[in-house]
Amino acid sequence: MSAADFLFSPEVQKLLTVLYAAPADEQFPTAELARRARLAEPEATATVGHLVSSGIVKRQAAKAEQPETIRIDRSFVFHDQLRSIALRSFAAAEPIRSMLRSRFKDSVVRAFVLGEDEQGTLELLVAHGQLVPDEAAMAAACQKLSKSMGRHLKVHVVPLTRLNGMPPRDPLASKLAAATVHEIIALGDTKAALPVERGGLLQAARKRLATLGRPPA
The missing domain is CATH 1.10.10.10 (Winged helix-like DNA-binding domain superfamily/Winged helix DNA-binding domain)
Structure with a gap:
């Protein structure tokens, strides 16, 4: 071997x-x-x-x-490198990814492990699309996973629009920019529908108004 x-x-x-x-x-x-x-x-x-x-x-x-x-x-x-590999794969990322993709595949669009503190608490950032994950269900799933992993989870759930347009002053911006961050769910990894952009909403409204303004056949 x-x-x-x-x-x-x-x-x-x-x-x-x-x-x-x-x-x-x-x-x-x-x-x-x-x-x-x-x-x-x-x-x-x-x-x-x-x-x-x-x-x-x-x-x-x-x-x-x-x-x-x-x-x-x-x-x-190689302690630091091995620990990083473990957290990016079998020790943290894989069980978290599996939970999100199975329980929240219709709402979670992207997810990141931001890092861990000195007590071993893992901090996660979850971005949702059109559907918002049920708060109670997310809390229960994270609590169950925390127990099985043997470490606490701190989870931030935000709209994808906030993630995409995050200004430098946003409290999560500096954490996302850290070298310890790794993405565990990328765009397309789940079936979650992306949010409708503002321009898309206006276009849909115009089409609706145009339809209503047509004379009956």
Whole structure:
């Protein structure tokens, strides 16, 4: 197995999803890590061994009656790059994208992961088209996803027109310009109808008036 095959194997992705979703420096006994990753404990133990030998995670010796624990090694030379890959794919972007595309495909037009704060909270920006996502349904879906991912989500829902015409003074403008931003839903990824532009509304109104002004056949 090549290094790349190992790094992106399902077992590694499941463990790193749990580890990167956790607050910084949180530690897990192997049994708890296996439970959260939904792996058999022997499978998790073997995968942890590979991650330790690769320098990605490290072991913390058992203390008193507490078992040995595992945590991300932030001194790993490629820690920042690996964390970025994890958040842009299996650890964050993919589950969020899947939720939005399945539950809100008729309303969400674009979506971005803006970044994360020191507590590990992920900040999202969701732009909708003609239909506005139901607020209660969005809150419930995000709460459920937050629980399964093990991290909090902070979501901004705005019209696509605001996103397209966002001035520099808009509170979200600087966040969208940050290097940490990545788009998880692009135009055309969902079936959501785009908003009707103002000019389109005027044109439709003119056509309607013209129709009403015609003499009956």
